[in-house]
Amino acid sequence: MSSPTLPPGLAIQKADERIMTLNVGPQHPGSGHMRIVVQIDGDQIVACDPDPGYVHRGEEKMAEYRNYTLNVPHLERPVIHDSCNILYPYVLASEELLGLEIPERAKYIRVIASELNRCIYIQYWLAIYGIFLGHSTMFMWPAGDRELLIDLMEKMTGARVTHSYFIPGGIRNDLPANFEDVCLRQVNYFEKRIKEYADVFYENPILISRTANTGVLTRENAIRLGTTGSVLRASGIDYDVRKKEPYDVYDELDFETPVLKDGDSYARSRIPWLDMMESCRIIRDALQKMPKSGSVRVKLKPNPKGELGSVYKRIESGRGALGCYIVSDKKPEPYRVKLSVPSFRNLIAMPHLLIGEKLGNMPSIYWSLNYWPVEADR
């Protein structure tokens, strides 16, 4: 039997009847905006090939044609739920290039907005984690409690989701009157609510039996694969950019970073929840230490030109360390803007965790990586 002649570059793969190839995504309730090509033998995953890139929008290229201020509204699109945090490194880097000195009050307000946004993002993430595990109450509760903070952000910025609040030179507008009291009340209530999630979700025996000891990422692998954020901290490594390289006023605030040692899916799902409680603490502390009045932005010239050179800034977002690299060539537009996003770094760990697991563990491991497909594609 002669083999058929094939065009160069193509080869016939021998089919194994035991192995079934599943295309999980892009149109699948458990995939997000991406595709995972999974090969299963019975109920066990034997090969896994994450395939991102379905929502690539060319944000970095777009940033080369707009000046430093006009880049703000479109650069936050990759993660609209965490829009303050994804703008943060860009704003810090462009301020250094433009040579701006930021008022003290603006720095505190930035920290408050950033922490509120972290909570909003984590609540959204938690809601989807709940529905991935078939727990519909855990979908509705975070999605409802998130509204509290979204209302706060609406009072601050005027927009519910895409705020465009941080601009080079400070923040867009000052806080409304009486904001401190409302913020304190909402945040206190929010913290009370998220503590109730333990009863219905985190201490649920079925949840623990399903997620504990699955998708274990060891300490060595977590470092070797270059993971970041909650994935890294769930594997027992205390690394938080807010502590290691404090930006704005984080070195003056009192908080801790939660670290767990197990490195399994359950630990990875707990870290963001513990993060939210620390965020509430930071917000309360910042509200207390914030200067009560003062300017919140530096006046910019129209079309400001950056100095010749390049700057790299990092912050801790809801998913992990988020960096922005800007190269300037003394023009109003940046020469190059590169976003180094945590989602893409955590995606690299996915094949290592999924191979050898049961198909039923796929959604919980996938979403415990704190991965946002749109951000990875940029």
Place this chain on the structure above:
Amino acid sequence: MSIIAPKFKLSEFIKSILDNIFWILLILTLIGLPAIQFILFYIEMPVINGELLTPFLALTWLADPSRSIPIIKAFMTTDLFRIAAFPGFGFAALIAAGTIFVERKMLAKLQLRVGPFYCGKVEGILQLMGDGLKLISKEIIIPAKADKPLFWAAPVLFVATAAAFVALIPVAPGWVVADIDVGLLAVFAVIGFFPVITILSAWSANSKFPFIGGIRALYQMVSFEIPLILSLLGVVILTGTLNLSEIAASQSSFPWIIFLPVGAIVFFITMLAELERIPFDLPEAESEIVAGWLTEFSGMMYGLVQLGTYLKLYAFAALFVVLFLGGWNGPMLWPPFPEEIITEGIELGPVTAQFPGLPILTQEMINGTLWFVLKTVGVIFFILLPRGVFPRIRVDLLLDLGWKKLIGLAFVNIFIALGLLYAGILGPGGIF
């Protein structure tokens, strides 16, 4: 907060009910009356007792209780009424519809939202009807590679099997569609059909996700059927019969759950697994395998499978009530019907009305049905509750639970029953 439902107001509630009544009356008058006249125009009327049955005469008979009540009573003893209306399909479908509504509202309250609210004006009571109309009006899409006859047959078979299950349930003394001596064996036989239909539909769709879902359903149902059957043996040992009516009648003084709590717990857990409800909804696990074995069903085919699922839910809850909670037995709630009304009639102002043949239903039947429905609704509530509290379990943990723990507990239950029987406390010739 963003959207908050309007607060409940009694005046608006009454207004909305009056609105609905107004529209129903208007539609009946505008469509119903011309339709009736149109039909009467074409139908040849029969001659009864030497009189031509004109429409006026028919209406007179309807208004005359001495003629209409015997007709109604005669109709209620027919098999058609039993199968289609009361202990059979109609009654079960009504409870199933109520279950869907209660499930949606209760889950909504648990999750701090409102649930169906606008359809039907009163708390979204017509939402189910709207969903049904939507499903009927949708296009039915059959996958190109599907085995078409089997794929078409699967939803119909599913509903038919669920209806067969419903037919075996005794609701009140003497009110059961199929009163057979091996009722419990017939129940096991009907339950045994469900995995066959599931794997048939999953395989005939010729698609990957339904296939995985079908295999999962097969694993789940087969491994939970054994503890299910074993957990019911305790009741059979104590009553010495397989007839469901006799099992229900044997619990006139106490329900079996007092003596066989282990069996009741095992049966309840296996029931959740057989019904594919959370935490055992692996065959329809959304985030893993889309919708499992239901993935390729569209339009009314999906609607039929859902109807079958809820009929099955009612039937399982009713079986639990019959076997463990005493069926229709309970203290009298319905006041007895005074004999004088039949013999002497009622004085309504100046008129004395005679109602020969009253009452239509016996006191026992109404009281039994009331208790049966109350208990069934209670069991259904506990079946629905885990959906708001638990996440989905994994396949290996599920099989572990079924094969190791539940079968052991079911044997413990059998030993308890045997012990009670041989100690002479319960069963034929026992103290009670």
